[in-house]
Amino acid sequence: MSASPKARAGALAVLCAMSLMIVLDSTIVAVAVPDIQRDLGFSDAGVAWVVNGYLVAFAGLLLFAGRLGDLVGAWRVFLAGLGVFTVASLLCGFAPTAGTLIAGRFLQGAGGALAAAVVLGMIVRLFPGPEEQARAMGVYSFTQAGGAATGFVLGGVLTDALGWPVIFLINVPIGLAVWLAGRRLLPREAGPGVGRGLDLPGALLITAGLSSGVYAIVNTAPVAATAAVLFLAGFVLRQRLARRPLIALRVLARPWLLIANAAVVLVFATGMGFQFMNALFVQRVMGYDAFGTGLAFLPTPIVIGLVSLFVAPRLTGRFGPRPVLLGGLALLFAGVLLLHRMPAAPSYWADMFPPLIIMGLAVGVTVPSIIMLAMAGAAPADTGMVSGFSNTAQQAGGALGLSVLAIVAATRTAASEAGVPEVVALHVGYSQAFLVAAGFVLAALLIVIFALRRAPAPAVQAEPPVTAAFGNAAAPPAR
Structure with a gap:
């Protein structure tokens, strides 16, 4: 993937901005949970789903989102996820009830998964050299740390001064700006298409398995843990039998x-x-x-x-x-x-x-x-x-x-x-x-x-290579 240093720096800035939003959102929400519980009438157990709802959806969709990025182009999946995350933030900010807020948090988690799943892969392809990749990963880690630092303080300030809905609504203008910048700056990768390996039954099994597993961890639920094992076993069996599996077992076997x-x-x-x-x-x-x-x-x-x-x-x-x-x-x-x-x-x-x-x-x-x-x-x-x-x-x-x-x-x-x-x-x-x-x-x-x-060393691939063009007007439009 060749491009000018300026173009790659712009693409990295877009990827890190989305990652910053995700980290910032999680820490801000953690600070605002007591106010959310009081205003929307959550029970002590129910308010945990303000955090867990996001986490379950996020973890459950990551593998599916990563494979989808390989097939249709990581930039498309990233922009779609960013759009979903931004719309979901608007829903959370205007949520009139506890149930609406939890639904919005699940939707935020889904959007976050779509965007976050392809970020590391895009950084690796943008900066293939060891030294430049280390610098890019350092910038990525810096944004994570910056989000955590800012979130703890900003969450308290915004919640006390303007109320908890603002912690979600602040994502809307930021998300829109990052989406527009991403549409212009991200590499336009062309994958082989969903017909080359998007296994929907496998996607449902892996999403159900990972979601059940995270639910079991955060709630110490043996029934959910059992369901997670069954779903994941079914996923592995499906990948062995499917003509076009979601995930090539040769990769997971490494x-x-x-x-x-x-x-x-x-x-x-x-x-x-x-x-x-x-x-x-x-x-x-x-x-x-x-x-x-x-x-x-x-x-x-x-x-x-x-x-x-x-x-x-x-x-x-x-x-x-x-x-x-x-x-x-x-x-x-x-x-x-x-x-x-x-x-x-x-x-x-x-x-x-x-x-x-x-x-x-x-x-x-x-x-x-x-x-x-x-x-x-x-x-x-x-x-x-x-x-x-x-x-x-x-x-x-x-x-x-x-x-x-x-x-x-x-x-x-x-x-x-x-x-x-x-x-x-x-x-x-x-x-x-x-x-x-x-x-x-x-x-x-x-x-x-x-x-x-x-x-x-990287495994040899039989699939067509990915092509990319930065800011190319002739590249396929976002969908």
């Missing part, structure tokens, strides 16, 4: 893809779990309000952004992604252990600030390098599917981390409540959760040391 994404699951389980548990620790143990919590968190995403933008690309270009990932995981392990060792009456600057900086340094180099390894060896015709698979691993990891660490913290807190102040029991629970998160990091580190030694 050990590197599965092992690398197992590490992705563990890394994102740690990252999302850290974000969630540390927010609770700061509020319930240290006594901060929502706005103060956002300010307390700022050092981590700021450091992540700076490191991923300026440091990680240079390190990766010089040493390669695997050595950088090993160093990042070692730092991540140290940071989580420091959180585990915080006292019950911590000082922010003495006890909280140092591990937040270490976590920022660690995540800033870990995320770009683990994504590069997860995408390694993907042939051009498969990058959409591999990108969707990696995004699915990220979402599943986040759901796993939130669920497991929340259960660990709650169980340990309940066991420690007898005869001690509540804040002491909470500290014990959160400390145990951080210790489990350290176990996630250690498992990821062992995977990288022993199983991810040498990245594979």
Whole structure:
């Protein structure tokens, strides 16, 4: 995929802008949940679906969206997803009832999945060289960190000043501007068409399986877990028998893809779990309000952004992604252990600030390098599917981390409540959760040391190559 540096930079800006919207939306919503619950009359259990509805739809559609991008052109799927996300944001902002808001969140998740599933694949094709790809991944990680940093603070400010509907409505003008820019700047890729492999029964099975799996994780539901196993087994059987399968099993049979994404699951389980548990620790143990919590968190995403933008690309270009990932995981392990060792009456600057900086340094180099390894060896015709698979691993990891660490913290807190102040029991629970998160990091580190030694070369493809043209007036119009 050849184009001028300016054209590729413009396309990268569009892709990162959409990713920023997704991250920004998730953190803003997390801050506004109490106000949403009060205004729309959600129950304590029901309000969780303001977050879970988005997560279930997002994770369930990622693989389907990635394959669809391979077949019809990633730019078409990206623009379609961005359009759905923007319209759904409008629906959420004007939602008069709890049910309408949940429906809007499901629709947002579907649009987010369509757009996000093809982003990594497009970046890999835009920047095929190792050094330039590392820089592009650094910019991508910077936008993720920037969204997280901005979302915590902006969510509190907007909700307090203008009300929670604004946190959704702000997506509408941004989404429209990014859609128009994307239509002009994104590479016009021509895939082989849906007739070459869009397996609808397989798509339904994999979507149902992944959605049920995420539902089971976030709600600890054994029935949903059983259904997920059955749906996924049916999907594998369908792929073996279908004339034109949704996903070529030769790709999923590659050990590197599965092992690398197992590490992705563990890394994102740690990252999302850290974000969630540390927010609770700061509020319930240290006594901060929502706005103060956002300010307390700022050092981590700021450091992540700076490191991923300026440091990680240079390190990766010089040493390669695997050595950088090993160093990042070692730092991540140290940071989580420091959180585990915080006292019950911590000082922010003495006890909280140092591990937040270490976590920022660690995540800033870990995320770009683990994504590069997860995408390694993907042939051009498969990058959409591999990108969707990696995004699915990220979402599943986040759901796993939130669920497991929340259960660990709650169980340990309940066991420690007898005869001690509540804040002491909470500290014990959160400390145990951080210790489990350290176990996630250690498992990821062992995977990288022993199983991810040498990245594979791209597989040979029999499908026609993808062609692209940047800003070409003769390119096919968006549909």
